[in-house]
Every structure is written in structure tokens, then in C-alpha cells.
Amino acid sequence: MANGHDLIKYVTVEFVNYIETPRDERKAAKATAKAAREHWLSRWFGWGGASVLLWWKGRTER
Numbered sequence: 100m101a102n103g104h105d106l107i108k109y110v111t112v113e114f115v116n117y118i119e120t121p122r123d124e125r126k127a128a129k130a131t132a133k134a135a136r137e138h139w140l141s142r143w144f145g146w147g148g149a150s151v152l153l154w155w156k157g158r159t160e161r
Contacts (some may be wrong), residue, residue, distance in 0.1 A: 117125070140148045 106157070136142070140152060
């Protein structure tokens, strides 16, 4: 992006695309993206955090 005009053009195109898509389609895309994400524990701490959580739950049930 050599100058500010390219940035303004990009933002304008993205905004127009967003406005032109129907609300139901945007909501469906958002729900699909949210469902595809992995759990926050494994995203933040990897499988180590999930394994500690499983160990802790198993420990309290005994």
C-alpha cells in the first residue's frame, strides 16, 4: 500500500461487501466460524491445560 488511497479503497470495498450481504447470511457465517473454533482452554494452553482439567475433575469425583 503505497499511499493512503489504497487503504481507503480497501476499507470501502470491505465495508460495502459487509453491508450488501444479508443479515441472516452474516449470522450463519459467524455461527459457523464460532462452531469451528476449538475450546478456549486448548487454544490458550494447548492440551496441557485440558489434561490438568481432566485430572482435577477425576480427582474430585473419587
